[in-house]
Amino acid sequence: MNISTSIWTWVMAACILAIFSFIYKENPIYRFAEHVFVGSTAGHAIGMAVGNIHRFGWVPLTTKNEWHFIIPAILGLMLYARFIKGYTWVSRWPIAYLVGNGVGLSLFTSLNSQAILQARATMIDLIVHDKAGKFLLNRTFDNFLLVFGVLIVLTYFIFSIPQNGPMRKVSQAGRWLMMLTFGVSFGNVVAGRISLLLGQISILLTRWLGVI
Amino acid sequence: MELVKGNIFGFWAMVVVSICVVLVVYLTKNGKFLVKLRRIAGLEAIEEAIGRATEMGKPVHFSPGIADVTGDTAPQTFAALEVLTYVTTLSAKYNAELIVTIRMPNVFPLAQEVVRQGYLAAGKPDLFQEETVRFLSSEQFAYIAGVLGIFTRQRVAANLMIGAFWAESLLMAEGGSQVGAIQVAGTANMHQIPFFVAACDYTLIGEEIYAGGAYLSQDKVRLGSIAAQDYVKFALMASILVGAVMMTSGNDWLRVLFVK
């Protein structure tokens, strides 16, 4: 055992333990750590924001005469108009800009990468043979499951047609397949979550307590 | 100016789909087309949750997810804000205390606007306080630390989480469950849905969050949009089937077309 003598390591360990104490019960130590956490990261973000304005706006504006950077500065300041009674509408311009950015960026990509290309990836051989022409039962089964699995789950997401009769059965099967998917995802994630905790425990064991 | 290779089919598909959506929306808006949505249990549970919080005299918490409005997950945030409109209206109706927590600074003014307008429309502008919509921190886990603190200290009785969530999904859902809140959650972030399914009372799966705004408001534009989405799905389902059959018979024309 080789306990750290650095004050900063102790601060670090205290921070980790203060957060961990929450799993036992909400308590004054956690409450304090929580507030410091929110405050410090908010401060960090504000500092970064000032840095971004300086680096990406102010410097090009003043040294390279890129006057167009006045536009986002004005739009940014317009956000604060919501504090002036009667001028709240002014703050909608920058909001409209940000919304336009998100909408424009997501529109094509969501349809193309996530819908069209995923649909394309499902256009696969329903009857699989190997190179020598031998019929492969297990791959054929897998591919059937892939293609029809996608179709039945999509049926669950039909909203504007009443789900009764055979449609209801298909959509119910879709739900089961989704539950299977969720089980798989959940089980698969456990490993990752445990490794995060392992990371924290090993930080405490190595840097603070010096056990390993 | 020309389209980059690999995007040509996608682009024209987008144009066709857009025209289809706008057309169906137009027809629905003018009453030429009637859309009735199937029941979505998770959305109906929202009223139950707010009602219960009111009975207990405890607050309702709403989170619109942690995504920004400028990235590719922006649509989920927009869907969340549509649901938030409804949640605000219900909170005003029942006089329930509403707490909206925000992670993304860009979402903050939008959420504030939605809630303020919601209370105004319900004739109760005084219910809107500085505390109603709270920015916590743009750091993901600091946001969660703050939310968990609010859960335990204010004894939140209903926890509604709609939008794009990542690792915090289970922290919030399990935290909510530990204070005994009734929970309705929904996200289109595939890998987080299982946690909501496991830890919440009701879960909106994927596209269901986009149906939320239409379902709750019965607004004709949104209803038309949902119907159009169904047609697009049918078209894709048909193309998957045709494409697979063509591939089986050794013809990859459709598969190649899709990446033109």
Next chain:
Amino acid sequence: MNWANKLQSIDRRIIYTILLIGLTIPLIWPIGIPLAVNDTTRAVYKIIEDLDPATDVVLLSFDYSPASAPDIHPSAVAIVEHLTKRGIKWVGVSFWPEGPQMSEGIMRNLETRGLKYGVDFIDLGFMAGAENAIAEFAQNSRVITTDVRGTHIDNLPLMNNITTMKDFAFVIGISAGDPGYNAFIRQAVDPMGVKFAAAIVTVSVPAAMPFYASGQLRGMLQGLRGAAEYESLTGVAGRGAAMMDAQSIGHLIIVAFIAVGNFAYFLSKKK
């Protein structure tokens, strides 16, 4: 309350305590459970094995932060070790503000072993703008004009033949969330045909699987396990393998609790 009911509602603190103890012990005294390698991991290894150290430059995108580091940093280290072993040069970049801090540690370690910054590897640092930035960097990889150490890219021979992301022989996104591998697929793989693989936090693996199956991802390291597998392929031992033991115990504890809960549930139903 009878014991079947009690076992159905064990206090969560008991679960937490057992889990904590179960994870700590194997960390101090490892067990050494053997490990099989996934195809997705082997695919990345194979691509790097086939690169030409004389001409090929690899791009590594460090898109994670200290919070997710335990699950993914070992993968970054394992990949860099493989590149180093093969003498392949690489360029680092980040679309997460904390990314450069992560790559800095790796580079410092390489420097202490005699490799040279600027010759064997460079880091372009953080580029703000999330997915926008990835799109921009994909189309114009010279958009970042100076590296983290303040050198102009025109003076960095590693960047000589690079104009777009397509000029990198192989691109690996080490990605813990958003923006991450998804954005690379949308902005670089689909429109430009960039050869791309990713190291992904375990939680994102199921969601990324379809992209591996469709070929949009050429390979994938699955969280900490991926790192451990990669270490076994390259033969360079790191922290990954050591932590897998504790992970096994953690899984067993969780499965045991689920089993106990269900067993008690059936008993109480029978009654």
Next chain:
Amino acid sequence: MRREIPLLITFLVGIIFLFGPITTGNIPVLEMSFRQIVSTYLSPWTTIITAFAIGLASINLLRLHGSYVARKRSGWINSAALVISMLFFTVARIIRELRPTDPEVVAFYGRIFDNIAAPLSGAMFAILAFYIASASYRAFRARSLEASVLLVAAIIVMLGAAPVGALIWDYFPSLQRWLLAVPNTAGQRAIIIGAAIGGFATSLRILFGLERGYLGGD
């Protein structure tokens, strides 16, 4: 006008961002491509506007906790800690931003960030391991057929993913890989496709000004 201009801004910005990645070559008359407009103007502008929005949101945080401190509300000490740490980190980070090459400044900021903010963040994230244990214990009961499917799939994958699974039963890892590669891919793919269409339609309504809730009233 109060409504039309924002709608126009959203539409124009949206169209440019939409065309940016998928077109090449100059737009007639402008002598510039969509891509260049995005990378030279719009993307950096977004970064700057976002930076201003952080200030706006922080005012809310500061006002709220400032008033708790002023009114000496219960727990005001914590609010004071929040305000102080926020101001301290703001100043420290600004100095760090403005003097990025001063090694002392960089080292100091690294020390406070790595030993306060980073461990708090890492610890919060790590709590997930505990929560995943309690959530799976509580939720994974074979109460119905649907719940049983979830339960069985989760257990197989959990055992298949950890090296110990192979020691218990040889087939756990391959069963896990099959579940991940086939049924899981099918289910995920369908959910992704559905959600993508929903997201597309939502964005489209906003682009065309059919959805304007976010703009509020007048």
